[in-house]
Structures are given as C-alpha cells and as structure tokens.
Amino acid sequence: MGDKIRGAMAVGKTRWGMLALVFFATTLNYIDRAALGVMQPILAEKMSWxxxxxxxxxxxxxxxxxxxFLIQGRLIDKVGVKRAFFFAVLLWSLATGAHGLATSAAGFMVCRFILGLTEAANYPACVKTTRIWFPAGERAIATGIFNAGTNVGAMVTPALLPLILSIWGWEAAFIGMGFLGLVWLVFWALKYYNPEDHPRVKQSELDYIQQEAEPEPTKVALSQILRMRGTWAFALAYTITAPVFWFYLYWLPPFLNQQYNLGISVTQMGIPLILIWLTADFGSIGGGVLSSWLIGRGVRPTSARLASMLIFASTIVSVVFAANASGLWIAVLAIALAVGAHQAWTANIWSLVMDYTPKHLMSTVFGFGGMCAAIGGMFMTQIVGYVLTTTQNNYAVLFTLIPATYFTALLWLFFMAPRELPQTGD
Structure with a gap:
C-alpha cells in the first residue's frame, strides 16, 4: 500500500489540496451541528425545553x-460545484450565526430548518469533488479523509465550546461558528477548480485522475435518474443507516450526561466525546484503506466495498452493550467501536455509489439518496423522542436496534448495486 501511495503521489498532489478544502468544509459543517448537542443542557435549562x-x-x-439535499444536489450538477457550494456555505454560516439571536424553542426550529436547507450541500459537493478529482482506487481513502472532518468537528466542539461558553456565553458561540464559515469561503473562492480548469495541475496527474472511461455527459431528466437501479440501491441503504450517525451526534451528549452525570465541562463531557470521535476518525480513514487495498490486489471495486462493509457491520454490534454498561469507559469503548465502524461503512457506501454513477450525475444521485436519508432522520428524531419520553429515558431499545439496520442495508446492496460504471448517460 505504501509503494502504491508513493507512486500515486509522484504523478501530482493537486487533488489532495482540493480534498483538504472539502475536509475543512465538512469539519465546519459538523462543528455547527454538534454544538447544539453539547449545549443542550444549558439551552434546555434557560428555555425550559x-x-x-x-x-x-x-x-x-x-x-x-x-x-x-435534492435541490442542492441537482444545482451542483447543473451550475458546478464551485459556485453552488460557495453560496451554500455563505448561507449556512449566516444561519449558524442567527442561532445566537433565538430566544425560544420555536426560534431554534426556524434556525435549524434554514441550516439544514443549506448544509445539505456539503456532502453532494464533497462527493462530487472526490468523484471528479480521484480515480476508483483512491476514492475510498479520499472519502474517508474528507468524512473524517465530521469527527474532527465533533471532537473540536466539546473541547473548545465549554471555554467559549464560560467566557462569552452561548450566543457568542453561535456567532463565532458562523464567522469561521465566512473565512473558509475566501479559500474556496481562490483555490478551488475542476481538474481540467486548474491552472497548476500537471498533465500526468490529470491523466491519472481521468484514467477511467466515462460516458459522454448528456442532459438527463430527474425522472430518468430516478428510474436508475443504482439510484435506489444507494438511496434505500443510505436511508436505513445514515440516521444512526445523527442519533450519535444529537443524543450521545444527553445519554452520557444522564447515565453518568457528567455535566458540560471539558474533562467530564469533553474527553469521552473526543475519544469517541477520534476513534471515528481512524474508522473513516481505515475503512477506505481496506477496500482500496483489496482493489489494489485485483478485487473488483463493488466486491471490495461490500466485503469491507460486512466486516464493519459486524463490528457495530458492540453498541448493544453501551446502554447497560457497568461504567462510563465501558460504554465509551462500546460506542467508540460502533461509531468508528459506522464511519468506515460510510466511506465505502459513498465510494460504491461513485463507482457506478457517471460523474455528471453524481450530485443528483447522491442528493436524492441524501434526501431520502434525511427524511429517515426526521422520523428517527421523532421515534427517539417518543421512546425516551415513554420509557423514562431508557436507551437500551435504541442501541439494540442499531446493528440490524446495517445488515439489512448490506443485503439490499448485495442484490441491487450495479457492478460497473455504465457507458451511456442513462
């Protein structure tokens, strides 16, 4: 693997710079999201949630x-990732800052709606960037790296947020997060280009990136995309599994606080969350390395992704032991293994849909799947709220159901995922 990476780097490094841009965008995206879960005890007390x-x-x-997701994915394919993503990050940064002006649960609902509408551009844009800048053998690694930004964001938030809260208060925390997004916009506007337009990319790197035969870009109606087998292979599998990560993001801080009375300090709440998200970083990148290693040894991309996902689905079973763990660190270990395996799974399911989707349709297909997953997430939040309300905050049922979602999704993908890139636009 080391020789292969060194050989790939020899043909050029520009694509890794583009990957760094979407990595930092993903980090900011998750700082904005994770902050609400960390601040939930404070905000719930102040506003009687x-x-x-x-x-x-x-x-x-x-x-x-x-x-x-659907709007942003279609827009990115139509007007290009650079312009569409610029305006999306601008709007989500303003929406993040607006949280600091909210005074009630209803105000937060409005802000979160606008934030969701605009933050939905992140993953279609990141996946599109990876699809056009990386060949098949590097996609899972690249996907794992940019998706590691989710875990970095989730780690940074509990590490720094308590200090900001103690000095400036929760309103300033939201405004400061919005400002960070505006800083990122400057770098994106100046540095990002598509491969064929980049002023400093070497021809050898461009040839390396574009080694795979692609269908001719054609205008394809959304209705036609929705009839593609691969669209539904990804959409349903992602719908089943993606809400699990949102459960971790939104409900882990309340769970740990309730079970172990941690409070919101860096040492009490921050360290357990940092260890969980650090494990998720290793899972995100390691999951990509595994399937890329298999591809490098002659395994077909689809088979390499599915075999890797089976291993990670089996690892996720560890989360069952978290709800009734005898101590904090046993619970943290069980959750960390599951979150790391989830991120490894995600790196491969995203790479899988890239493998069989033409690049000019990539954001639309991913956006549709993301929309379906977000709808699943909507109902997941309601189910979680209902279960915790009726069971007096008993998490055992929720943790027990999680592993089954991955095996169900894997079975669906095994039968439905196309095995190769089509050579036509439809």
Whole structure:
C-alpha cells in the first residue's frame, strides 16, 4: 500500500489540496451541528425545553436537510460545484450565526430548518469533488479523509465550546461558528477548480485522475435518474443507516450526561466525546484503506466495498452493550467501536455509489439518496423522542436496534448495486 501511495503521489498532489478544502468544509459543517448537542443542557435549562422540544428542533433541521439535499444536489450538477457550494456555505454560516439571536424553542426550529436547507450541500459537493478529482482506487481513502472532518468537528466542539461558553456565553458561540464559515469561503473562492480548469495541475496527474472511461455527459431528466437501479440501491441503504450517525451526534451528549452525570465541562463531557470521535476518525480513514487495498490486489471495486462493509457491520454490534454498561469507559469503548465502524461503512457506501454513477450525475444521485436519508432522520428524531419520553429515558431499545439496520442495508446492496460504471448517460 505504501509503494502504491508513493507512486500515486509522484504523478501530482493537486487533488489532495482540493480534498483538504472539502475536509475543512465538512469539519465546519459538523462543528455547527454538534454544538447544539453539547449545549443542550444549558439551552434546555434557560428555555425550559422538554425532550420532545429538543426532538422537534432536530426534526426541523432534518426537514430542511431533506429538501435541501435534492435541490442542492441537482444545482451542483447543473451550475458546478464551485459556485453552488460557495453560496451554500455563505448561507449556512449566516444561519449558524442567527442561532445566537433565538430566544425560544420555536426560534431554534426556524434556525435549524434554514441550516439544514443549506448544509445539505456539503456532502453532494464533497462527493462530487472526490468523484471528479480521484480515480476508483483512491476514492475510498479520499472519502474517508474528507468524512473524517465530521469527527474532527465533533471532537473540536466539546473541547473548545465549554471555554467559549464560560467566557462569552452561548450566543457568542453561535456567532463565532458562523464567522469561521465566512473565512473558509475566501479559500474556496481562490483555490478551488475542476481538474481540467486548474491552472497548476500537471498533465500526468490529470491523466491519472481521468484514467477511467466515462460516458459522454448528456442532459438527463430527474425522472430518468430516478428510474436508475443504482439510484435506489444507494438511496434505500443510505436511508436505513445514515440516521444512526445523527442519533450519535444529537443524543450521545444527553445519554452520557444522564447515565453518568457528567455535566458540560471539558474533562467530564469533553474527553469521552473526543475519544469517541477520534476513534471515528481512524474508522473513516481505515475503512477506505481496506477496500482500496483489496482493489489494489485485483478485487473488483463493488466486491471490495461490500466485503469491507460486512466486516464493519459486524463490528457495530458492540453498541448493544453501551446502554447497560457497568461504567462510563465501558460504554465509551462500546460506542467508540460502533461509531468508528459506522464511519468506515460510510466511506465505502459513498465510494460504491461513485463507482457506478457517471460523474455528471453524481450530485443528483447522491442528493436524492441524501434526501431520502434525511427524511429517515426526521422520523428517527421523532421515534427517539417518543421512546425516551415513554420509557423514562431508557436507551437500551435504541442501541439494540442499531446493528440490524446495517445488515439489512448490506443485503439490499448485495442484490441491487450495479457492478460497473455504465457507458451511456442513462
């Protein structure tokens, strides 16, 4: 693997710079999201939120996210990733700052809806960037790296947020996060180009990136895309599994606080969350390395992805032991293994859809799948809120159901995922 990576780097490094841009965008995306879960105890006390209020706030984020995924994915394919993503990040940064002006649960619902509508552009844009800048053998590694930004964001938030809260308060925290997005926009506007337009990319690197035969770009109606087998292979599998990560993001801080009375300090709440998300980083990148290693040894991309996903689905079973763990660190270990395996799974399911989707349709197909997943997430937040309300905050049922979602999705992909890239635009 080391020799292969060194050989790939010899043909040029520009694509890794483009990957760095979407990595930092993903980090900011998840700082904005994770902040609400970390601040939930403070905001719930100040505004008298119930568990159902918090579930509804997250529900309206998912409503916006679902609508935004389809709109943003289609827009990115039509006007290009650079322009579409620029305006999306501009709007989501303003929406993040607006949280600092909210004074009630209803105000947070409005802000979260707008945030979801605009943040939905992140993954279609990142996947599109990876699809056009990386060949098949590097896609899972590249996907794992940019998706590691989710875990970095989730780690940075509990590490720094308590300090900001103690000095400036929760309003300033939201405004500061919005400002970070505006800083990123400057770098994106100046540095990002598509491969064929980049002023400094070497021809050898361009040839390496574009080694795979592609169908001729043609105008394809959305209705035609929705009839493609691969669209539904990805959409349903992603719908089943993606909401699990949102469950971790939104409900882990309340779970750990309730079970072990941690509070919101860096040492009490921050360290367990940092360890969980650090494990997720290793899973995200390691999951991509595994399938790329298999491809490098002659395994077909689809088979390499599916075999890797079976291993990660089996690892996720560890989360069952978290709800009734005898101590904090046993629970953290069980959750960390599951979250890391989830991120490894995600790196491969995203690479799988890239393998069989033409690049001029990539954001639309991914956006549709993301919309379906966000709709699943909407109902997931309601189900979680209902279960916790009726069982007096018992998480055991929720943790027990999680592993079954991955095996169900894997079975669906095994039968439905196309085995190769089509050589026509439809």
């Amino acid at each position: 119930t568990a159902m209020d918090y579930a509804n706030i997250n529900f309206w984020f998912q409503v916006g996210y679902a609508i935004g």
